[in-house]
Amino acid sequence: MGDLPGELVSLRLLRSMRTAALLVTATVAAGLALPKLLAHAAEYWSVPVQAAVLGGFGVVLVVEAALARRGRSWGAAAGPTAVGVLVLGVVATAAVRPAGLFGPAHWSLGLVGWVGVVVLGGAVVATSVFLAAHAVISTAQVVLAGRADTASLSELATVLVGVTSAQLAFCVAGIALRRLAVLAAAAAAEQADLETADRIAQHLHADRDTRYARLRAEAAPLLGALVSGAASPSDVAVQRRCAVAAARLRRMFGEHEDATSAVATEIGALVDIAERRGTAVRYAVRGALLEPPAAARAVLVDEVAAALLATTGPARVTVAGTATSLVVSVVADGAVGADGVRRRGPVEVTTLSAATGTWVEARWDR
Amino acid sequence: MGPVSATRIVIVDDHPAIVAGVSAWCGAADPPIEVVDAGPRLAVAVTGPGRDADVVVFDLQLGAGAPAWRELQHLVDDGRRVVVYSQHADTATALHCLDVGAATYLTKAEGADHLVPAIHAVAADRPYTPPALGGAMATDRGAGRPELSDRERSVLLAWFESDSKQLVAKRLHLSVSTVDTYIERVRVKYAGAGRPAGSKAVLVARALQDGLLGLDDL
Numbered sequence: 001m002g003d004l005p006g007e008l009v010s011l012r013l014l015r016s017m018r019t020a021a022l023l024v025t026a027t028v029a030a031g032l033a034l035p036k037l038l039a040h041a042a043e044y045w046s047v048p049v050q051a052a053v054l055g056g057f058g059v060v061l062v063v064e065a066a067l068a069r070r071g072r073s074w075g076a077a078a079g080p081t082a083v084g085v086l087v088l089g090v091v092a093t094a095a096v097r098p099a100g101l102f103g104p105a106h107w108s109l110g111l112v113g114w115v116g117v118v119v120l121g122g123a124v125v126a127t128s129v130f131l132a133a134h135a136v137i138s139t140a141q142v143v144l145a146g147r148a149d150t151a152s153l154s155e156l157a158t159v160l161v162g163v164t165s166a167q168l169a170f171c172v173a174g175i176a177l178r179r180l181a182v183l184a185a186a187a188a189a190e191q192a193d194l195e196t197a198d199r200i201a202q203h204l205h206a207d208r209d210t211r212y213a214r215l216r217a218e219a220a221p222l223l224g225a226l227v228s229g230a231a232s233p234s235d236v237a238v239q240r241r242c243a244v245a246a247a248r249l250r251r252m253f254g255e256h257e258d259a260t261s262a263v264a265t266e267i268g269a270l271v272d273i274a275e276r277r278g279t280a281v282r283y284a285v286r287g288a289l290l291e292p293p294a295a296a297r298a299v300l301v302d303e304v305a306a307a308l309l310a311t312t313g314p315a316r317v318t319v320a321g322t323a324t325s326l327v328v329s330v331v332a333d334g335a336v337g338a339d340g341v342r343r344r345g346p347v348e349v350t351t352l353s354a355a356t357g358t359w360v361e362a363r364w365d366r
Numbered sequence: 367m368g369p370v371s372a373t374r375i376v377i378v379d380d381h382p383a384i385v386a387g388v389s390a391w392c393g394a395a396d397p398p399i400e401v402v403d404a405g406p407r408l409a410v411a412v413t414g415p416g417r418d419a420d421v422v423v424f425d426l427q428l429g430a431g432a433p434a435w436r437e438l439q440h441l442v443d444d445g446r447r448v449v450v451y452s453q454h455a456d457t458a459t460a461l462h463c464l465d466v467g468a469a470t471y472l473t474k475a476e477g478a479d480h481l482v483p484a485i486h487a488v489a490a491d492r493p494y495t496p497p498a499l500g501g502a503m504a505t506d507r508g509a510g511r512p513e514l515s516d517r518e519r520s521v522l523l524a525w526f527e528s529d530s531k532q533l534v535a536k537r538l539h540l541s542v543s544t545v546d547t548y549i550e551r552v553r554v555k556y557a558g559a560g561r562p563a564g565s566k567a568v569l570v571a572r573a574l575q576d577g578l579l580g581l582d583d584l
Contacts, residue, residue, distance in 0.1 A: 250453060250475055282475055284498050286457055286526065287505025318527045320505055322519075329527035352537050356530045359537070 013177045018068050018121070021170065025114040026061055029054065033107035043100030053092040053108060057115050060085065064118050074119055081119045082130055085112060090137055098145040102138075102156045109138060110163035117167050124171045131167060135160050219245045243280040243314075248272075261289040264319055266301045267328060270308055271317055280314040289321035292346070296364045299347040300328045303362040310334035329361040336360055372400040373489040376416035378437075379425035379451070380406035384474075388423060388451075388481065395482045408437040412444065420489045423481070424468075426452040426459065433459065435466070442467035442563050447488045451477060457502040461511075464556050467563030470494045471502075479529070493553035493569055501526030503552055512555035512584070521548040551579050558584035 033054060041047050060081065067074065074081060092108035093101070102109055116130040142148070142156055222238075222245055225231035231238045264285050271283045292300065308315060311334030320327045336358055341350050344362075352359045375392065377385050385404040392399035403416035406428060410416045422441055426433045433454065441448050448468045452459065460471040469488040472480055473496075480496040487494035495503070503514070504522035514522075517538075524534040531542045538545070554573040557566035573579055 247475065282529075284455065284473075284475070284501060284526070286498070286501035288507060316527075316529055318501065320501055320523055320526060322505055322523075323507055327523065327527070331528050331530070331533070350537070352533060354530070354533050354536055356528075356532060359528050359530075359533050361527060 013181045014121075014174075015068070015071070017170075017174050017177065018064075018118075021114070021118045022061065022064055022068065024170075025111070025118050028111055028114055029057060029061065033111050036104055036107040040100060040103075040105030043097050043103070043105040045095045045097055049095040050092055050108075053088045053095075054111075056088045057085070057111060060115055060119060073121060078119055078121070078126075082116055082126070085115050085119060086130070086134060086137065088112070089134060090141065093138060093141045098147055101142050101145060101147055102152075102159045106159075109159060113163055113167040117170055124168075124175060127171050128168065131164050135164065215245075215249060219249060240278060240280060244275045244278065247280060247282065248275055261319075261321075262291065263297055263300060263326065263328070264289060266297070267304050267317065267319055270301065270305050274308045274315065277312075279308070279312060281308070281317055282314070283317045285319045287321035289319065290324075290326050290364075290366060292326055292364045292366075296346040299344045299349075300326070300362045300364060303344075303347075303349055303360055304328055304330050307332055307334065307336050307358070307360045310336050325363055325365045327361060327363045329359065331357050331359045333357045372398040373421065373485060374400050374402045374419045375421045375423055375485055376402055376411045376419035377404035377423045378406070378408060378411050378428070379404070379423070380428050381425075384425065384451075388477070391478070391482055392485070395485075397486065399482065399485055408434070408440065411441060411446070420447065421469075421485050422446050422448045423451050423485070424448050426450055426454060426463070435462075438463065438466055438468060442565055445564055447491070447565065449481070449484050449488055451481065455498065457505065458508075460499055460502045461506060461508065461556070464499075465560040467561075467565045469565060470496065471499050472496050473498045476529075491568055491572060493550050493557075493573075495522075495525075495549050495553050497526045497529045500549060500552075503556065510560060512552075512559045514552060514555070518548050518552050521545055522552060525549060547578065551583070554579060555584060 037047075037050050037054060044050050064074075089108050089112035092112075093106070096106050096108075100106060112134050113131050116134065117127055120126045120130060138160065139153070139156060142152065147153075222231065222241055226233065226238075226242075231241075233239065233242075268283070271281045274281050291297075304317060307330035308317070311332035313333045315330060315332035318327075318329045320329075337351050339351050339353055341348060343349075346364055348363045348365075350359075350361045350363070352361075377388055379385055379388075389401045389404070392401050402419050403410050403414060405416075408428075411419065411422045411424070416422075424434075424438060424441065426435075426438065428434045428437070433452075438448065438450070450460075450463045450468045450471045451474065452463075452471070453474045454460075455473050455475070460473075463471045470484050470493070472484055476496050476498055480494075484494045484496065500522040504519050504526060521534060521538060521540075524537055525531070525545070528534055528537075531545050534540075534545045535542045540548075550573070554569055557569040557573075560566075570584065574581065
């Protein structure tokens, strides 16, 4: 998933590169090759052959333009087409008189490379092989045509290097662009992540601000009363209020990430309500919590609510998540029903009473 | 009858209210617990009268910032018995403290009921597992955790849920001492896992000696 932006950016850049290659080749074909063909007609064995080859290249360019518009590539046809371009190049070179070889009349020497770049999509390895083949074949043709002397060969080498380097540079630019595209996409993804994290953090902060405000509203008057002497620490009711406020503060300070489990959130809300009614609740959550289906969750929360509502004394509420089950439990004094095990849909509820209180445990197994 | 020698503790905590509260609990404890020193920094446990304390009651969160893992490691390496007394209620912190070599881990919420018994047990090199720690062990899914039997896990879970050995015993049809045994066994299994520490080796050796569990249980 994280590679998708990179691919999209890469695609856009590749398309621009395609257009650039096409434009360069078309310009070279129309602006350089065509005038040369017309101007140096005398230096060819056969002008119609030259025109036919140029026309062939033109067809290739038109096909490429059509493919580029539809965003499609040459696919499996790239190889055979490249070979065909090489063959056309051979034909064109063969139709040049020996005197005109690699001179101004020899327009096909440079154009073949550019058409190859267009067909092969700037792929470095394939294009290098193509250009090397073109260079070797052209050299062979020049030698066979009788111009094997050092001066000629060095001139041929200069011309070949001159045209090939531009074409190879184009491919190398493609690599650099692709790498840039990946980096740009990574940076964009990172920025998006940071923005999301920032928004979440702001949301959490606002959330915490409201909770702090509420707690201040509860704890500040109590503390003020204790300080002024209006509330006496030896008073049991005051002690209970202090215990409740302390538990809530402690829970708030101890939170790291806010619970994302729906069950824990709902039971936390129940604990909150019980505490505001004056019940001292010890609430603990342990383990990674599975997400039960909504029906099971409703039953689990309902059992906790029933047990908490039935009591005014201190209560212990726990939520425990194992690999295969989610268990919620309330220990409090308050009659909730007879001892035993009952089944409520996907949830098993166990009730047990002892001197220390009544224990209700609701368990959901995956 | 001569005076019972008090267990001596030093409290490392940056909240004066905590120190006052713990001191009050210790003052009312029987057998007595004497607070020889208290302070917000590790120095109070390694220098002065705190150096000779039997047990260190250690708040993992000393001031703002990261938990005081290095200080805890220092105490454990020094061979001290450390009761971590922390506001952090997450499983990972608790089990990591055990792995480092703390004797036990209490959340501040369970201090009233469990800190004094914990100090007594730890001073005698006996394991003590308060309910929240039991819950952490029962739900532990970290790599490298010890193998717990289904019975051990259900005892721990019941202990976490009820905080009452009587309720656990009644629920699982065991005696209270059997419940204690199961909880102790798991504590020793945790001492036998993870990185080595002198305090953990002591627990394991003692348990093997007492026949609490065998070598192949570890």
